[in-house]
Amino acid sequence: MAGGADWQPHARRRGGHVARPAQPLSRCSRRTCAAGLQADRDGRTGGRRRHLVPPHGGAIPHPRRRGRMVPVGASRPDALRCGGIRPQPDRRGPLSLARPAGKNAIGHDPRGPSRRTGAADGGETLGLGTAMDTRPVRDSFVSRGSVGLTPRQRQILRLLCEGKANKEIARELDIGVGTVKQHLVGLFKRLNVRNRSMAVSRGLSLLAAPDARAEQTDLDTALTDTDWLQQRTLARRPCVVLSLALPDAAPAELRTALQRALAARAFDARALLIPRDQGLGDLLFGVRRSSENDLLAAAALLSNLCQDARAAAPTGPDQLRVAIDAGMAVVSKDRRGAWTGEAVATPAVARTRHLLQQTADGELSLGAGARDLLRAFGAAPAATARKPLPLCDLPRLFLLPSRSRASLVGRDHEWARLNAALTPGAAGRVIRLEGERGMGKSSLCQAALSHCQSLGGRGLYLRTLPDAGGAPFRDAVSGAPVGLEQAIDALSAPIAGQPDLLVIDDLHLLPRPTATRVLAQASPAAARGRVVLLSGVRSAPAGAAHRADDADRAEPIRLRRLPxxxxxxxxxxxxxxxxxxxxxxxxxxxxxxxxxxxxxxxxxxxxxxxxxxxxxxxxxAARLDGFELDWRMLQTLAETATSRHHLAGLSEDLGQPLAQVRDAVSAAVRAGILTGGPGQDGDEPVAFRHPLIRRAVATLGI
Ligand SMILES: Nc1ncnc2c1ncn2[C@@H]1O[C@H](COP(=O)(O)OP(=O)(O)OP(=O)(O)O)[C@@H](O)[C@H]1O
Ligand SMILES: [Mg+2]
Structure with a gap:
């Protein structure tokens, strides 16, 4: 995205950028500011929160932290948070992923406008750089911030977007084909694009702008129109980027087949697709809704794509080049915390593309962020090595390292129960391990498998994958995909030796009908002498449904917090x-x-x-995304110096009626994010339930 010093987001055109004025302006948050109060009285700008002022002596009061002054133009984003001038979230050369529009555009949601991803309401296009373009897209913002097309260029652009050929355009506008070509040259230059298809892509979003005059809007007017800012807030989200490319010499059929497969699979996986003009493109997981399984989802999609490549050409996977990294994306959210699909920028994309440049055909490179996630979510150490993996080794990403019980602390009681179940000669059972995220469910499952194998028994560990189609499981030892029928066969297979253990981890990720089918086989398997170990997140709604199904059969082992x-x-x-x-x-x-x-x-x-x-x-972030929360309220709370906050002060800081703040706080209390809030005896001060949640919200905000 554009560099912070000279460029700032356009207030009305979402994702757009305008030149930062020489004298930095900021929305005044002084409660006593005479100009703001006058503006309030005049009813001109909607009050002091919208009134634009030059800095008060080089510093302005922090919009939410009472008594704190922040320098105008300071590099910390929150310095300018009191108004429409939002600084760039990241200056390490992020790329614009802001919206394109149209049927084939990135973020286009074929399910219709109600679930639109921001493509339809105009504004900005994606920074359509070249395949390996990792430079900041400031240049394209230059042209975007002041696209200023002539009426003729606009007409031509519209016709281009309708798919008209030069001849047809000439006929329609009653001008010569040569003149059309001349206009096209000017148009490409204005749009900072290199060819017709890029112009169409840019044009679709420009033409979809709700107010085409916005291009000419003068800076001050634009900055005082903060309606959309009042409704939205920017947030940083953890994301996983999967960057794919084919060599130029790849057969056209392979390229076409993969492009199609990529679009369909991205849609299924709810990933954001950023196609590249020559190569395949980048996929962003987690910007619409964070999930700690984004990396697994990316790996599962890649594995399916390799199959598509093989189906299109036997050597298809050998030609694919892939990089995966994880990092932060910047997205805009509406007040309730729902992703609006606007103004997405992420340095993670630039990093992943850079990684891709160093990757050979048929290989997969993992960036440091991806390796970090893999390690944290239990991948095999081999998969977290720095060297690129041959793509055919992809299953290694799904492997779990073997784990001995000795490396687990504070789980003696739980282990004793598992150990008893695995004693050779003991009766079969269904055991359900349940607990919050990260309580050690998978670790205990791994330890149980190792123990079973050390006793000479037979063990199978199935790891549920967040995969829209295909196989719902992976064998955690071989990495091989395991289909539903195979899993059911494994459950109902005769007992070959003692102990016989079958683990199904992360059951809550299974769609309900699939889980029901699997669970129906668990008790008969136990009756045959098999130990069936199920694990899942306790609080997930799907998990709750699974519990109801097998409640009378499975023995629960609850993993509580450690002392x-x-x-x-x-x-x-x-x-x-x-x-x-x-x-x-x-x-x-x-x-x-x-x-x-x-x-x-x-x-x-x-x-x-x-x-x-x-x-x-x-x-x-995944936990926060699971609820409808007022993100702006949470960010305001997270930034305050005091750990407990009174609702009246919060309402004043947010400029929102107390009743609205009460509702928002109550929702966050119900979600287990905050404590306190409206009670029977009046409003109690609110605080974050967990200090880490507060820190995370502060980090995720901009
Ligand atoms: N009792 C423990 N002793 C030592 N390390 C532990 C213990 N429990 C969990 N960990 C560590 O915490 C991390 C998360 O553990 P694990 O993946 O087993 O949790 P989980 O309950 O399966 O989480 P999820 O709900 O995300 O699947 C791992 O790095 C693991 O090594
Ligand atoms: Mg787990």
Whole structure:
């Protein structure tokens, strides 16, 4: 996206950018500002929150933190948060993923306008760089911020977008074909595109702009129109990027087949597709809705795409070049926290494309962010190595490292029950491991499998994949895809030796009918002497449904939060493994923050500095995305210096009626994000339920 110093988002044209004025303007948040109050009285701009002022002595009051002054133009984004002038979220050369429009455009949602992804309401196009273009797309913003097409260019662009040939355009406008060509040259230059199809792509979104005059709108007018800003807020989201390319010499049929497959699979996986003019394109997972399984979803999609490539040409997969990385994306959300599909920018895309440049045909490169996620969510160490993998080794991404029970702390009681079930000669059972994210369900399943194998028994570990179609499981040892029928066969197969263990992990990811079919076989398998170990997130609605189905048959083992002593031991174990002396202060801090969740403790202990590690952000963002929340209210709360906040002050800071704030807070309390809020005896001060959630919200906001 454009560099922060000279460019700023256009206030009305979402995703658009305009030149930053020489004297930085900011929306005044001073409650006593005379100009703002006058504007209020005049009813001109809708009040002081909309009134534009030059900086008060080079600094302005922070819009939400009372008493705090922030320098205008400071690099911290929150310095300018009181108004429509939003700084660039990231200046490391992110790419614009803002919306294109039209049927084939990125983010186009064939399910119709109600679920539109922002493509239809105009504004900006994607920065359609070249295949490997990793430079910031500032140039295209230059032309975008002031596209200023002549009426004739506009007419021609419209006809181009209707798919008309030069001759037809000439006939329609009653001009010569040569003149059309001349206009096209000017038009391409204006749009900063190189060819007709790029012009069409840009044109579709420009022409879809709700107010075509917006291009000419003068800066001040644009900046005072903050309706859309009032409705939206920007957020940073953890995302996974899958970047794919084919060599120029790849057969046309292969390219076409893959392009089609990519579009269909991206749609199924709810990923955002950014096609490239020559290559295949980039897929973004998690910007519409965060999930800690985005990486698995990306890997599953890639595995399906390799099959498509093989079907199109036997050597198809050998020609594909793939890079996967994870990082942060910038998206805009509406007040309730729903993704609006606007103004998406992500340095992760630039990084992944860069990685792709260093990848050979038939190989897959993993960036540091992706490796981090893989490790945190239990991939085999081999898959987290820095070297590119041959694409045919893709299944290795799904492997789980074997794990001994000794590496788990504080789970003696749970382990004793599993151990008893796996004693040779014991009766078969169905056991259900349940607990919040990161409580160690998969780790216990892995330890059970290792134990079973060490006893000479037979074990199968099926890992559920967040995959829209195809096989719903992977064999966690071989990485091979396992279809539903195969899983059912495995459950009902005769017992070959003792103990006989079948693990199905992350059951909550299965669609309900699939889960029902699997569960129907669990009890008969146990009656035959098999130990069926099911695991799933307790709070997931799907998990709740599964529980109801097998409630009378499965024995639950609930993984509760670990006591502080166990978390301290865990931190010390990690310090010992990393050969660093344990620091009591850090240990205390991590213990406080982790609040008994081992995953939090492991990630915080691994993190360097103050930044929250990506896997943690991914988990928390996924949790927040699961509810309808007023994101802006949460961000305001997360930024306040006090840990508890009174609703009246919050309402004043947000400029919203108290009743509205009460509703928003109540929703967040019901979701388990906040505590306090409206009660029977009046409003209680609100606070985040967990300090990590507060930190994550502050990090995710802009
Ligand atoms: N008791 C424990 N001792 C040591 N490390 C643990 C323990 N429990 C979990 N961990 C670590 O926490 C991380 C998350 O664990 P795991 O993946 O098993 O959790 P999970 O409950 O399966 O999470 P999810 O709900 O995301 O599937 C892993 O890095 C694991 O090593
Ligand atoms: Mg797990």
């Amino acid at each position: 502080d002593a166990a978390i301290r031991r865990l931190i010390d174990d990690l310090a010992a493994a990393a050969d660093t002396p344990p620091d009591p202060e850090i240990r205390r801090h991590i213990c406080r923050q982790a609040a008994g969740v081992p995953f939090f403790a492991v990630e915080l202990a691994r993190a360097s500095g103050d930044e929250l590690p990506l896997p943690l952000l991914a988990v928390i």
